[in-house]
Amino acid sequence: MREFWIIFKQSFLTKAKTKSFFITTLIMVAGIFLFANLPSIIDKVGKMMGSEEDDRVLVVDESGVLFDRLLEQLQQNEQGISLELTEKTQDQLSEKVKSEEIEAFMELSFDAEQTIHASYTTGSLVEQSLPSALQDALQNIQTEVKADQLALSGEQVSELFAPIQFEKHNISETAKSEEELNQARVLVYVLMFVIYFAVIIYSSMIATEVATEKSSRVMEILISSVSPVKHMFAKVLGIGSLGIVQILVYAVSGFLAYTLSSAGEKNELSAFFSLENLEVSTLVYAVIFFLLGYFLYATLAALLGSLVSRTEDVQQMIMPMSLLIVAAFIIAATGLGNPELGYLKIASFIPFFAPLVMFLRVGMLDLPLWEPLLSIGIMVVTIFILGWFGAKVYRGGVLMYGPSRSLKDLKKAIQLGKE
Missing domain, CATH: 3.40.190.10 (Periplasmic binding protein-like II)
Known part of the structure; x- marks a missing residue:
């Protein structure tokens, strides 16, 4: 277990201390404050430029x-x-x-x-x-x-010219009021982007990290003292923890920016991102589906990263995985207008689509508890299966060198791992 925590710590601190990580985080925090105060900035610039004149x-x-x-x-x-x-x-x-x-x-x-x-x-x-x-x-x-x-x-x-009296009523058990639905739509849309980009960025980071260690031959030294399985999961958890810390920094910055921009007179931005009717369950589900989605794709990324010997081949190898998360986001985005579509219900139980699609449905609809629980259960089982299979591939993949032949190397990696 000691070796696991050493690799975990190394994965976390190595990335956290890089200039690129620090600069990217700083730019994102500045961007959040800039976006939150955009209306007042535009007004001030307009006054400076003289555009306030009629x-x-x-x-x-x-x-x-x-x-x-x-x-x-x-x-x-x-x-x-x-x-x-x-x-x-x-x-x-x-x-x-x-x-x-x-x-x-x-x-x-x-x-x-x-x-x-x-x-x-x-x-x-x-x-x-x-x-x-x-x-x-x-x-x-x-x-x-x-x-x-x-x-x-x-x-x-x-x-x-008197307007007609047009009232909307719903008798569906899964329907919310129009005001609640609009606010839920905004929140779900923002959190969907967070899950989408986090899964893509940190999964790609894991695959690149594994490929880098292989290309520098560091991997041969590491696996002589620690099992490949421990190494894989230490990488996944280490970079995942770093991602969670970074997202928490963004969340705190976003909350402070929102609070400061809304402290005075209410503006269109603060009204648009109003959190007055925010349900705690929506945030809980956002955390659950983010973690499950991350571990699902991160395990897959570590598996694919172990099959390449050069960092230049990483993007080509993880392209199928990237297409899966892009497809999940597109499917979820099409349901923002009507989350009760039939194909959304089916997609929400497919593990690679569930982190976004089920979160969309559970955030905008009042679903029976068994539906999100079933989707979560399917994802957990999939993660265990993928982890078991990934460990077999990873055990042999980290010892494979030479040109990558994409997914055809899976069989060779499994055979090498048995030896």
Whole structure:
């Protein structure tokens, strides 16, 4: 057991002390704080760049009445758009737009049936919020004009445009309220990304570490004093522990960033990531499926890494494993809109898909307890089987050198391990 903990400690500390690990962690923590405070940063940059000024639009009003009504409508809605009445020609205004003296200009008129005609000219139609705001304001004016033509009172107009009463009810035992479902969807989406990237990054790290030791011939010295099986699981647990520590650092940073960004006035970001209705069970399942998913793929990665002699061949060897986790993420992502789809239920019991798909279902639906427990049980059994088979392959694979022939080397590694 002493040899196991020596390799465990070596795997953990070697990676933890590297500059790349420290810099990556620091960049990620900085990115988390940057993202959490992005709205306030954008506002401050906008003020520095002068973009807080109202958008300036010149208006040619051929009707003689629309400009004042439009200006009043925008002021009521606090749109932040600056209108200026002008009598310049279309050619003169076009030149001002080209020289970027003004954002845009608009020509307004009435036809014989008192229908508003508006022509909006700008240098680029990429910006959609400004013309959309003007169009909405003019649509309100058009409604008022038509109401006057039909001699409708304000109350009659309000009745005419009164929204319908549309209520949503569910009688499904596995359904949550709409508010709970939206918040669960956001949380599940974030945690799915965490599980997905963690499994890919740390599994690849294990495979690369094993291949590096083989290429430097260090492996031959190690297995003379410790069994290959102990070596494999020490690697898996050592790098896994490092990954958990790194994720905890990210989680604490994310919590602090979220708290600081939400300490003052509520913004769109804090509302989007609201944790008011967060269920503790969702976080518990996130931890369980993360650990099970990691050990499942990490054991497979150690197995595949033992078959290659050069670090350059690692990515090619673990490509099938990477495709499995990518497929799991795609399947889970398609269920964010409707987690009750039939194929999601089937995929949630397939061990290589379960860490993401079952977590999606258990996070967004009120499932009977037997479903997540069955999925967890299947994953645990799969990990033991994969560990038993992986130990056989690893025992011979670490002694194999020469060019890799992908998965064809499995049989040779098992035979070598028996010898």
